[in-house]
Amino acid sequence: MRQLPRLVATDLDGTLLRxxxxxxxxxxxxxxxISAGGTQVVLVTGRPIRWLNQVYDQLAAPMPAICANGAVVYDPTTDQVLRADPLAPELLAEVVRRLRAEVPGVAFAVEVTDGRELWHESAYALSWDRSDPGLRAVESPEELVGTPAVKLLARAGAQDPDAFVKVVTGALAGLAEATHSSYSGLVEISAAGVTKAAGLAWYCAQHGLTAQDTVAFGDMPNDLPMLTWVGRAVAVANAHPAVLEIADEVTSDNDSDGVAAYLEALFGLDRAEGLDRAVGSGGAEPGPAA
Structure with a gap:
């Protein structure tokens, strides 16, 4: 990529967010x-739609989002889903059947209604989402798999996430995509071919853009397809080893504003001028310097 990117794609948790x-x-x-200068910024995240307002509330204007690891493309200005690629109920049932046979004690949750609700089994351990108003406990295994889901979530107690993904991937044998975006032992499952790269490629095609027009930032294995697709892949310093290995460049960590530091240098932005504007407009105190 010799010219400035026409689109910036960034993961949220562990990358753009502290x-x-x-x-x-x-x-x-x-x-x-950079948005005011004409460069598109797209959020590409494993998060569901219902968790985006936590980020939009901190931005001057909401940005388009590719959610649920590529399964949902969302326009926040109209609150419309532009594209959804869920696991169909029959496929969902087969994936769940295989994993129950392969993984002792596995428990599931599903992101439904394009990620506006999460339905979960009683055995599924909720973490920071336990107060989410979109939560619903299902009454039966049949109810869990009876509705199209943009993502299936699987937990089986304390697990090494990389090892657990390999087990899940082996059990599914190409039937669906499995990845992870945390170190908690949670595996995220999407329909075959549904990745952050696929969602971003679709969005770019709608806007006459290509991979070479795009720079992307990420930190975890669910970012790998996107980072291998774009023209320039940038990892934050706190990234998973697999991400650091394939990245074209590495910026400072998420708690040191690594994405901002890289974009300031790339676009030739004066940091002091930007911070003066943010403080003068009543913005939050700036984060740690990179």
Whole structure:
């Protein structure tokens, strides 16, 4: 990529957001400035739609989002899903059947209604989403798999996430995509061919853009397809080893505003001027310097 990118794609948790899930004033200002300059910014995340307002509330304007690891393309200005690629009920049932046979104690949840609700088995361990108003406990295994789901979530107690993904991938044998975006032992499953790369490629095609027009930032294995597709792949310093291995470049970590620092250098932005604007407009205090 010799020219400036026409589109910036970024993961959220562990990449654009700090460890406390906040967006620094510096990062918000950089995104605002490059957007005002005509470069598209797209959020590409494993998060469902219902968790995006936590980020939009910290931005000057909402950005288009590719959610659920590529299964949902969302326009926040109209609150419309532009594209959804869910696991059909028959496929969902077969995936669940195979994993129950292969993984002792596995428990499931599904992202349904395009990710506006999460249905879960009683044995599925909820984490920071336990107060989510979109949660619903299912009454039976049949109910769990009776509705198209943009993502299936699987837990089986404490697990090494990389090892657990290999077990799940082996059990599914190409039937669906399996990945992870945390170190909690949670595996995320999508329909075959549904990845962050596929969702981003579809979005770019709608806007007359190609992979070579795009720079992307990420930190975890669910970012690998996107990072291998784009023209320039950038990992934050805190990224998973597999991401650091394939990245074209590495920026500073998410708690040091690594994405903002890279974009400031790439677009030739004056950081001091940007921070003066953010503080002068009543923005949050800037995060740590990179």
């Amino acid at each position: 460890s406390d899930r906040t967006l620094s004033a510096r990062t918000a200002e950089v995104i605002s400035r």
